[in-house]
Amino acid sequence: MPDQDPTAFRDSVRRFLARHGRRKEEAGPWALGFVTDHEEAGRRFEEERAWQATRFRAGMAGFTYPTRYGGQGGLAWQDEIFQEEARPYGPSSTFIAGTIAMLGPTLMALGTEEQKAGLIARLLSAEDVWCQLFSEPGAGSDLASLACRAVRDGDDFVVSGQKVWNSAAQWADHGFILVRTDPEAPKHRGITMLLIDMRWPGVTVRPLIQASGAADFAEVFLDEVRVPATNVVGEVDAGWSAARIVLANEAAMIGGGGRQTYPPLLRLADLHGRRSDVHLRARLSDLYVRDRLLDLMSGRIMEAVRRREAPPVDPAILELYYAENRRRAGDLAASIAGAAAMLSDDEPSRWVESEIMRRYTxxxxxxxxxxxxxxxxxxxxxLPREPGDERTRPWSQLRRN
Ligand SMILES: Cc1cc2nc3c(=O)[nH]c(=O)nc-3n(C[C@H](O)[C@H](O)[C@H](O)COP(=O)(O)OP(=O)(O)OC[C@H]3O[C@@H](n4cnc5c(N)ncnc54)[C@H](O)[C@@H]3O)c2cc1C
Structure with missing residues (x-):
């Protein structure tokens, strides 16, 4: 169990980070958050895995998970203190921390004892790295219309279909996947969540490149992949409940990190000699206020999320607010740097280009x-749902894109 005294705990986190972490500023102020080379992206992913393993070995991961599942049996504030202190350090475990944040609470809420005992410690230590296999070419926003099919055959399900936009799937060991198990039920009621091994026969992963050039997405093809029925998370045909736990935790994880958008823009304003520009100052102040508000909202919502309890308001608010902050920050970066940034190839200009491109991720x-x-x-x-009988008609009778 980690220290119960917040000051002593903070000190032990600082000692851990000073010993094992690498300060982000070493990468320079204009380091991009992504790489365009597949091999380099893979190396960074393995660095993330090693970092998560180091945290786990030092008792600095899984603070609020029970000790019998490899956690620290600790309290939500310990996780909060760790996140605060770790912010200036790298390598940050973006993908790995992301899937831990999504799958961990889902297994805790719906997993069998065998799944929890067998999987959670390996998840927290990054011995097993997972990817999220939800989106399909015809089912993104309307996720519940997904078509990847799973048919029961004895003790197994046989899965065939395609998933897309799967972050880090080319490096992940396992995936949590939503499949259609009952096409005759209404779309939300015939879905099941399964756990698969990405190396099983019939699983093909093809890396994708994003518009920004980032090389960390993949598409995944499943051709008659046999999945034991013991790998169902929750109940067969009730996978939408599992999906909602994943999605709520994903929204909290994306928006709730206390991320600040204004500091690099201050640096950029300095670089372009625009510190005294009154219009710019107003927009920077606006961003500062929005960053602070997000931080305060995040504090309240994340306290419940860390305890795996229902938050006071839907965590989607955090993602929405952060998305708007990123949009404004990208616009502001473009205003400060001006058209010249599009034509130059120096480090700050490349950073501006990436901010403009990636503000919509x-x-x-x-x-x-x-x-x-x-x-x-x-x-x-x-408010009323969108009109139509989509929620009551069998999935097989729905029009889909
Ligand atoms: C950085 C990033 C990481 C991702 N990682 C993963 C991952 O790991 N695993 C995974 O499964 N997926 C992942 N995704 C995919 C992501 O979940 C989908 O891109 C997203 O849900 C949108 O689906 P779509 O791309 O099919 O867009 P569409 O659903 O085709 O939407 C197109 C546009 O139509 C709008 N629209 C659609 N329906 C409505 C409506 N009812 N009302 C109003 N507007 C509507 C949308 O808002 C959007 O602007 C990732 C995406 C990004 C950008």
């Missing part, structure tokens, strides 16, 4: 802002 990944707004309208405000 948050407003698409983990559910688009439009869809998150729809969900909030229905669930938080009690």
């Amino acid at each position: 948050v407003s698409i990944g983990g559910g688009t802002t439009e869809v998150l707004r729809n969900n909030l309208a229905e669930r938080a405000l009690g």
Whole structure:
């Protein structure tokens, strides 16, 4: 069990980070958050895995998970202190921390004892690295219309179909996948979540390149992949409940990290001699306020998320707010640097280009802002659902794109 005294605990985190971490500023102020070379992207992923393993060995991971599953049996504030202190350090375990944040709470809520005992410690230590296999070419925003098929055959399910936009799937050992098990049920009620090994026969992973050049996405093809029925998470045909736990935790993870968008923009304003520009100052102050507000909201919501309890408000709010901050920060970077940034190849200009290009990743990944707004309208405000009989007609009779 980690220290119960917050000051002593913070000190032990600082000692751990000073010994094992690498300060991000060593990579320079204009380091990009992604790489365009597949091999280099793979190396970075393995660095993430090693970092997560180091954390686990030192008792600095899985703070709120029970000790019998490899966690620290600790409290939510310990995780919060760790995140605060670790912010200036790398390598950050973006993908790995992301899937831990999604799958861990889902297994804790719906997993069998065997799944929890067999998988959670390996998840927290990054001995097993997972990827999320949800989106399909015809099912992104309307995820519940997914078509990847699983047919029961004895003790197995046989899975065939395609998934796409799967972050880090080319390096992951395992995947949590949503499949259609009952095409005759309404779309939300015939879905099951399964756990698969990415090296099983019939699984083919093809890396994809994003518009920004980033090389960390993949598409995944499944051709009659045999999955033991013991790998179902929760109940057969009730996978939508599992998906909702994953998606709520994903939204909290994306928006709840206390990330600040304004510091590099201050540096950029300095570089372009625009510190005294009144219009710019107003926009920077606006961003500062929004970063601070997000941090405060995040504190309240993440406290519950860390305890795996229902948060006071839907965590989608955090993702929505952060997506808007990233959009404004990207726009501001473009205004400060001007057209010259598009034509130059120096480090700050490349950083500006990437900010402009990548400002929309948050407003698409983990559910688009439009869809998150729809969900909030229905669930938080009690507004009517979109018209139609999509929720009651059998999936097999629905029109799909
Ligand atoms: C950085 C990143 C990481 C990702 N990682 C993963 C991953 O690991 N695993 C995975 O499975 N997927 C992943 N995705 C995919 C992501 O979940 C989907 O891109 C997203 O859900 C949107 O689906 P789509 O791309 O098919 O867009 P579409 O669903 O085709 O949407 C196109 C546009 O139409 C709008 N739209 C659609 N329906 C409505 C509606 N009802 N009301 C209003 N507007 C609507 C959308 O908002 C969007 O602007 C990732 C995406 C990104 C950007």
